[in-house]
Amino acid sequence: MFIRALSVRDFRSWEHAELELSPGRTVLLGANGNGKTNLIEAVGYLATLGSHRVAADAPLIRLGTTQARIGATVVNQGRELRVDVELKQGSANRAQINRSPVRRSREILGILQTVLFAPEDLALVRGDPGERRRFLDELCTARLPRLAGVRADYDKVLRQRSALLKTAGRQVRSRTDLSTLDVWDGHLAEHASVLLAQRLRLVNDLYPYLAQAYQSIAPESRPAAIGYRSGYLPPELLDPAREPAADDVEYLREIMLRELSTARTRELDRGVCLVGPHRDDLELLLGSAPAKGFASHGESWSFALALRLASFELLRSGGTEPVLLLDDVFAELDRRRRTALAEVAAGAEQVLITAAVPEDVPAALAAEPLRVQTTGEADQRTSHIGADPVPQPEDMHS
Incomplete structure (x- = not known):
């Protein structure tokens, strides 16, 4: 899978950009704050309908405008599809496939698959459970795009059931309130069971890739493992070595x-x-200790990188190689971690890399870079692709 063309309009710092891309590596080079990551963010949004940097869509729309647009032409096993998303302030987003509108934006999920590694990924190890739940659900949805509808339905039912609990908890609980709650229990259990089954299957499938990736990055460290943490599921379901069964959902x-x-x-x-998957967590272990709170800074980076490399290999094993997005990460890594990441990236069908200076890009991934620059002042700064020649990257860390 690769992106042949990418376009953005009024997205973040970009007023307009049209990029022709090809398989292999593309390096976006420029000082921090010039808009490199915004392009990576746009690609990731087409794959997940979300940003890896902010929870809401409003910050993605360029200041002074009311809507933004992202589009890409994606080639997968010889088949070419055009996908576009329009983000609008105060109304629902709209999407198109091959210029034809679709009923729901989530219908575009699965057309483009990406794996993104960014400095924000340290929160996967050190952050709140919500970061890890999001990681699980986005990877589950990449494998099974229809799960996006299940997630949306679960969130809707959860909000409505929570509102009823608050109302019923503040007043005399009538039979009507309790019978209505029974109905919402049924809806919540229906959607939760599908989501839980996919999460457990994912942890089972990801486990060996994670252990192998971490071992290759930090062979001197304790072995890494993952598990699913839940306060209401029986232990036999939480065993990562357990083979999922056909009747798991029921x-x-x-x-x-x-x-x-x-x-x-x-x-x-x-x-x-x-009770429910909104309270669960992905357990990260180094030896017998939880990574959060016990891992060193280097071990935390290794675990975050291993999760992304394992995700890439898992999706690749499904028959479709995702586009690899590497956002200003090589400057954060030591030689061993740089080498492990560069080896995977060098074999990817397409990889998009951002870096502040040429020296941050390993020699194995050297490519004629695109210089990202900005003009204007303060909030009116606009990003564009410069035409100035840039020297080839050299690996200064080897």
């Missing part, structure tokens, strides 16, 4: 219904939903 639905019933009184008292 089994998980039964568990959810039982646990929701058990937690009903506590949930009403507190006015929050205490």
Whole structure:
């Protein structure tokens, strides 16, 4: 899979850009703040319908405008598709496939697959569980695009059920409130069981790739492992070596219904939903200790990198090689981690790399770079691709 053409309009610092790309490596070179990462962010948005830097879409729209547009022509196994997304302030985003509108933006998911490694990934190890849940769900959706609808339905039901819990918890609980809550329990369990089944399957499939990737990056460190952490699932389901079963979804639905019933009184008292995948976590282990709080800075970087390399290899094993996005990461890595990442990137069908200076790009990934520059002042700065020649990158860290 590779992107043949990328276009952005009024996205972040870019008023307009049209890039012709090809398989292999593309290096975007420029000082920090010039807009390199904004292009990587645009590509990632087409793949996930989200930004790796902000939770909302509003900051993605260029100041002084009301809408932004991102488009790409994607080639996958000889088949070419055009995908476009329009972000609009105050209204739902719109998307097109081959210039034809689709009912929901999420219908474009799966056309472009990417794996992004960025400095923000350190939060996968050191951040809150929400960072790791997002990692799991985005990777699950990359493997099974229809899961985006399940995630959206689960979030909707969770909000409505939580609102009912707050209302019922503040007043005399009528039979109507409780029977309505029973209905929402059923809806929540239905969507949660599908999401949980895919998360557990993903942890099972990702586990060997993660262990191998971490070993190659930090052979002197303790072995790395992952697991699924949940306070309501039985231990046999949480074993990463367990083979998923065909009836897992129904089994998980039964568990959810039982646990929701058990937690009903506590949930009403507190006015929050205490059971479900929105409270779970991806467990990261070094030896027998949790990586969060026990890993050194170097080990944390190694674990974050291993998660991304494992994701890349897992998606590649499914028959479609994702586009690899490397956003200003080589300057953060030591020689061994740079080498491990460069080896994977050198074999990727397409890799987009951003760097502040040529020396940050390993020699194995050297390419004639595109210089990203800005003009204007303060909030009115506009990014563009410069025409000035740039010297070839050299590996100054070897």
